[in-house]
Amino acid sequence: MADENFFYNQGPISLADIATLSQSSLFLPAHLQPDELIYDVASLDEADNKTITVLNNAKYLPVLAKTQAKACFIEEKYASKAPKSLALLISANPYKAYALTGMAFYPQIKPQAVIAKNATIDSSAVIGENTNIEGNVVIGANVKIGKNCHIGTNTVLDQGVVIGDHTYISSNVSISYALIGKQVLIHPGVRIGQDGFGFASDFFGHYKIPQLGRVLIGNNVEIGANTCIDRGSSRDTVISDGCMIDNLVQIAHNVVLGKNCVIVAQVGIAGSTTLGDFVVVGGQGGIAGHLAIGSGAKIAAQSGVIKDIQAMSEQGGYPAMPIKQWHRQTIMLKKILKEQMKTND
């Protein structure tokens, strides 16, 4: 159960309403009615008979058999494995159905719209209605913030920054040279819009190249804590709609992410590289500069990508190669070593 000191459960919600909001089909055992109330969401092993759970992965079928939940999101093909007393909500994507239900129980609560007295807001800035601005926030000249936004404590929006409606920015964030879309979620400590790492060099040292682009962030983007996104040098750095970016990620100048990319923690993407849509990069992966990564490509954690990658291709390794080849190489090395150890005996 979520700690009531931190979370506000908006339930209960009836099974019928959950089926509707999650686009699932409700199948009830004889003793339950569609107006049966559900009080919370919970994982299979922590659920009790007031809660709804989800079978998200076939490997948890044994846990499903013993779950205490009242209801469960499940794919049709596994329905026969569920306990007979369980209400089933059949969905082609049970985890999505669970996500939608979870958000209904625990919607993002925007604090009451107050503009803190000790926020510093330039007189030329425009703040949309119902937007909340916390203490010590500093908002520069010509900044435009949409409606229903939240700007967290100690966050700095430098001159000219634009923030779309319903965007939530947490504490201690620095944003400059950026246009940010709607429904964006920015976690604490994020740095957006600082200079990219560009310079010419000679025997005497390094000479800074002015970084004259911006950062453009689309709608429905999430950006993890302490992640850094540099502004462009000659073109803009672009994060397209729906991208999910985890903590401590580095996105260099001129990088372009297509729609709905997933960038896991501590990934680094070097300058001027372009990703298509729905690209997934595993944790600590690195992509060199000036590359093109095709839509739907998947890059394994810790891989080092140094060549273009075709759409839908999966890669892994250091340097990265097609993932099957990498797995084979790993197995082959183990085998060769084993044989060599025998020979040495």
Place this chain on the structure above:
Amino acid sequence: MADENFFYNQGPISLADIATLSQSSLFLPAHLQPDELIYDVASLDEADNKTITVLNNAKYLPVLAKTQAKACFIEEKYASKAPKSLALLISANPYKAYALTGMAFYPQIKPQAVIAKNATIDSSAVIGENTNIEGNVVIGANVKIGKNCHIGTNTVLDQGVVIGDHTYISSNVSISYALIGKQVLIHPGVRIGQDGFGFASDFFGHYKIPQLGRVLIGNNVEIGANTCIDRGSSRDTVISDGCMIDNLVQIAHNVVLGKNCVIVAQVGIAGSTTLGDFVVVGGQGGIAGHLAIGSGAKIAAQSGVIKDIQAMSEQGGYPAMPIKQWHRQTIMLKKILKEQMKTND
């Protein structure tokens, strides 16, 4: 010598008192008495005849022979190698003895307990006695802070956060959804309690899973600058007593660290992975999600762990394997390459 503009030396301390506080046995050359005063700690090569030093590693025996120090922490087995004029403090763990002595000369100085006028403290928050709260700090509703704490400039403690006694939090830190123990040391820029990276996906995009757990941090934990610890999704993220966490580390939702783990800089631990006690992870190492790492396991720097690891096992490589196997593989590859180069000649 430590720069007096930054450090406050609380010495001198007599050799007898140092022996007591460091649990060492004092062996004196004829010309020294137990009440001889020591004025500072210093490394073997920088020590002078007012200071105490330590032999921490046998490879420094040649430096020991030439040290100018007045006294030295040392293991019994190396005592005969020390210059005859040196006072010896024999200890089974000389580096620990040196650490305790260093902390006696330079105790953590908590600034005088003042609550800055421009701190913003919710009226429902409870602040323990002798706690120092610096400028621009923001403390939310129902926060509880113990006694003798320090909350550094521009730090934000969101609603409901609990901080134990004697905990020191540096500047520009963001903490939410967290219960934090006693004697914890949190360096600048740390982010604790933000959403984990959890969502369901389909062809149209990504759907956020509410993150309903907390972050529980035990006693005597140290957390390095700009490190991120996400709160749990279905259970709590847990950092047990005595863990040492370096800078820029990523700890994902639902991760559990046992007691006294050592997590070196830039390590990433993915969601729902559990570490036992005294696990050591070298710099930039990565551990995949949903794994169990046994107590006392050691994981080499930059390794990529993708399977469970047994207690006391040492692993390295990408993907990680038993460390001897990894070293052998490295050597074998070198050998094969050399032979191939010859053949090509």
Place this chain on the structure above:
Amino acid sequence: MADENFFYNQGPISLADIATLSQSSLFLPAHLQPDELIYDVASLDEADNKTITVLNNAKYLPVLAKTQAKACFIEEKYASKAPKSLALLISANPYKAYALTGMAFYPQIKPQAVIAKNATIDSSAVIGENTNIEGNVVIGANVKIGKNCHIGTNTVLDQGVVIGDHTYISSNVSISYALIGKQVLIHPGVRIGQDGFGFASDFFGHYKIPQLGRVLIGNNVEIGANTCIDRGSSRDTVISDGCMIDNLVQIAHNVVLGKNCVIVAQVGIAGSTTLGDFVVVGGQGGIAGHLAIGSGAKIAAQSGVIKDIQAMSEQGGYPAMPIKQWHRQTIMLKKILKEQMKTND
């Protein structure tokens, strides 16, 4: 074209003046005069007939042939490949010439020197003339700041910190135990001077070693967003003149960087390692502790360095080896795997 909401173009500048400031030789087509005005800098593909561009890499020769620019920085050997209508500025280092020109069009603008009313400045601090101090800045006892500096919003300079002239510090930065030179550029979220990761351990836990050194940063250094530089334990951590450090870099206690090193994003350098001058470390590279890396060494992205590296040597791989050997090993493994796959057919 740079977005006028964010960037202040100080042009136009005549071709003759550009040649002078960039130390280039001007070669004009018949229809142009030295007083022809240039209005902006732009990349080869985005340039129009009011702008100057650069040929920085032979692979862009096809783009040069079609550029719409009025003028171009170029090496003498490629001059014959340029369109006949283009004004050429011949330089041995066209990218440096372009950098100098870019900085002339877009000089770093220091905000007007104002000391914000809500900055908190200890009465013992000394602030140089024409220095700008933004909102919520906190400046401790005995801090000394030079002239023409900028200290960004929410930045904290702890007691005793010294900042040289013309240094620009962005928002949300934490600095303690540090002496910082002139013309330094520090991006948002940087952490300088916190405790290094040093402790003794035994069966019961870990014992902190006091960190008694400082951080010394030279002149003309740039430090990227959210980068961490720990102070020394027994000696100082040193970043020498002209170093360029990217985002999210970890520099541990006692590390010494020589002059003009280039440290790309997410690199980690472990304790007490020393780099010579002009060392380049690629993104996500790691260097173990207590090593010596010779001047001019180049370390490939993601490499793991565990041994000393000689001056001018290039290394790559995990663990790192001479880069040619690493490339050969990569190719050899591919070949062996291919042969084995055939044999298995």
